[in-house]
Structures are given as C-alpha cells and as structure tokens.
C-alpha cells in the first residue's frame with residue numbers, strides 16, 4: 001500500500017519505540033524521518049512542514065496525560081496529526097433516498113469502470129441491489145467492459161452500444177431502473193474537447209438529478225489530484241471522491257493529502273485490480289495501518305481512561321511517606337488493573353530490591369482479585385487504620401468474603417511488607433532529590 005510509505009513510517013515508529021530516551025534530539029530525528037517519507041510520497045512540502053512543526057511543538061510542550069508514557073504520548077501525537085492531514089472524520093456513503101442516484105465521473109483510465117464494479121459489490125454486501133447505466137458513448141469498449149463486470153456480479157445493466165446519445169441513454173436508464181434502490185451512472189472519461197465533456201456532464205446532471213456525484217481520481221498522479229478535487233468540489237456540493245490505485249503507488253500519500261486539503265470527502269479507496277480491493281476510507285484506521293500500529297486506538301483510549309489523578313497522587317504520596325493504608329492499596333490495585341501485571345509495574349521502580357519483587361512475584365491477577373474481595377468485606381475504619389484488624393475481625397472478614405482466615409492474614413502480611421518497603425523507598429528517594437523522585441513517580445504512574 002502506497003509504495004514504501006507505509007514501510008518507512010512503520011520503521012520510524014519502530015525506531016521510536018526502541019529509543020531509550022525521548023528527548024528533543026530524538027523527537028527531531030523522528031520528525032525528520034517522517035518528513036522524508038512523506039516528501040518521497042509526493043505530499044506537498046508546505047503540508048509536510050506544517051505537520052512536522054505541529055508534531056514537534058506538541059511533543060515538546062504537551063505533558064503526557066496520566067496513564068501513558070512520554071513515548072506513547074509522542075506516538076499518539078504523530079498519529080493524531082497524521083490523521084488530521086487526511087481529514088480526520090470518515091465520510092460515509094448514505095443511501096437515504098430511493099432510488100439513490102450516483103453519477104460517476106472521472107478521467108479516462110482513472111479506474112472509473114473498475115470502481116463501479118467495486119462499489120456494486122460493496123452495495124450488494126450491504127443489501128442494496130444496485131443497477132448500472134452506461135452513458136459512455138465515447139469509448140466503444142466501455143459498454144462491453146461494464147457488461148462483463150456486471151454480469152459476473154448479477155447486477156442489472158442498461159446500455160446500448162449503438163446509441164450515441166448519452167442523454168437519451170441516461171433518460172432511458174432512469175426509467176428502466178426507477179424502482180431500484182441504487183442506480184449508478186457511468187459516464188465518459190474523454191471527449192473531443194474538454195469543454196464538450198464538461199457540457200455533457202452538466203446536461204447529464206440536469207437529467208439524472210443525482211443524489212451524489214462521485215469523482216474517481218487516479219492516486220498515482222500524486223499532488224495533482226488536489227486540483228481535480230478542488231475543481232470538482234467547487235462545481236458540486238454533493239460530491240465525494242474515490243482515490244484508486246493506492247496499492248503500490250508511492251505517490252498515493254500525496255494524492256490523498258492533497259484531496260483532503262480541499263475538504264472534498266474521500267469515501268472509498270481502491271487498493272488493487274480485483275473487485276474486492278476496495279475499502280471505506282477511514283483516516284484513523286488508515287493511518288494506524290500506515291504507521292504499523294494496529295492498536296493505536298486502544299492506546300489513546302488508555303490515555304483517556306480516567307485514572308483519577310487525585311487518587312493516584314494521594315496514594316503515591318501515602319506510600320512514600322509511610323501513611324500507606326489498605327485503602328491506598330486497594331486504590332493501587334484498581335489502578336494497576338489498567339496498567340498490567342503488578343510485578344511489571346513494581347519492577348519499574350528503581351531500587352525496589354528483591355524483597356518486594358519476591359512478594360510481587362507471588363501476586364497473580366487472581367490473587368489481586370481475592371484481595372480485593374477481602375478488602376470489600378472490611379469496614380472503612382479498618383481500611384484506613386489496618387492496625388485495628390485483630391483476630392476477631394480477621395474471622396469476620398474471612399467469613400464475609402468466603403475465604404480462610406489464613407488468606408486474610410496473608411493479605412495483611414502483604415500489606416505490611418509493602419508499606420515497610422515503600423517507606424524505606426520514600427526515605428531513600430529523599431536523598432535522590434526531587435527530580436529523580438518525580439521521574440520515578442512519573443514512571444510508576446504512567447506505566
């Protein structure tokens with residue numbers, strides 16, 4: 001897809017993931033790589049410079065939200081800005097009238113006929129049975145090409161290779177298929193004069209009164225696609241675009257960004273010669289794929305998940321100053337749920353030593369769940385002041401949560417060990433100085 005643009009961008013992202021530090025120098029390096037890849041793909045230089053400036057300034061100035069690491073943050077920024085380059089929102093084809101009339105336009109060789117076949121297949125899968133009308137009287141083989149294509153797919157076709165009057169064909173086709181849900185009109189891509197072609201399109205437009213006009217643009221023409229899209233979108237406000245031949249063409253990135261810049265909605269893309277090589281165009285999904293980051297959306301969701309910052313910070317402070325309660329531990333477990341296994345999180349903290357690691361290694365997700373159940377059988381007073389939990393309370397908690405007393409004792413032991421280690425860590429970190437402490441906390445919280 002898009003020649004080696006995808007490969008270059010994916011490699012850049014891999015490089016970013018592998019970098020040991022994320023600082024000004026590394027961010028600049030990544031931005032340079034992205035620039036190079038986009039320029040090679042014929043993306044307009046001004047767009048590339050704007051994009052790099054935005055990525056760079058956001059990456060250097062914005063604080064990563066809680067819950068994501070600085071590295072993930074840079075990845076998210078690159079993703080968001082790249083999506084913006086392509087127009088962010090996915091534009092969809094909405095069949096909201098019957099018959100829904102679609103006028104297909106495009107220069108000769110743009111892939112118009114092939115794309116009509118692809119759209120028919122797409123609509124069939126959606127349960128709309130489209131019909132096609134051939135008004136291309138200019139290219140003798142056009143009707144025959146459509147006939148073969150539609151026959152294979154069981155799509156009704158109206159056309160007459162002996163009739164040279166496009167307007168008459170459109171009228172008759174309209175009559176023939178007036179009860180259909182969707183009618184697609186294929187038009188000529190060439191004429192003696194460009195002016196003649198435009199005049200014919202105008203007249204066809206009057207007769208058909210389409211619900212939507214779709215311009216098919218060959219993606220291999222790169223940035224030039226912008227001019228076509230601009231002229232088209234100025235002529236009609238019901239226009240949308242399909243960009244074809246994005247498989248293998250290095251210039252496709254240029255075509256897509258140039259079209260997006262005009263504001264004309266790109267609804268589908270063609271990615272090969274076969275009838276199924278056709279996709280709804282969704283900038284978010286497209287960019288995720290281009291960057292080789294399948295789960296970028298979940299990464300962003302993770303950043304948006306509202307890990308309550310106040311609770312997180314209070315818990316951390318309590319941990320480090322020895323005020324750590326069972327309530328804090330419960331909060332910590334809740335937070336860790338969204339951060340991955342406990343040991344992994346604890347291993348991130350420098351100087352944790354073997355003691356806690358040994359404890360932590362015994363902590364499985366199941367164990368955390370059972371601890372949470374036991375803690376839910378405790379009173380608030382017990383949670384905030386665990387010292388008061390003596391034998392009779394242990395019995396009650398065990399009964400209430402359906403576990404053995406030894407399990408409750410194990411939980412308390414775990415709590416006491418964690419508290420002790422955390423307190424020691426807090427003292428040591430005092431000597432490390434504020435900066436190191438903050439970094440460590442950042443690492444811990446943002447893991």
Ligand SMILES: Nc1nc2c(ncn2[C@@H]2O[C@H](COP(=O)(O)OP(=O)(O)OP(=O)(O)O)[C@@H](O)[C@H]2O)c(=O)[nH]1
Nearest residue numbers: 108109110111112113114189244245270271272273
């Ligand atoms: N690789 C690739 N080839 C495509 C794609 N779409 C169309 N083509 C090829 O492009 C060529 C032109 O496609 P047509 O559908 O005949 O083009 P057209 O715009 O209808 O041409 P006219 O009928 O002459 O106006 C054919 O060889 C198609 O197979 C695509 O997405 N990828």
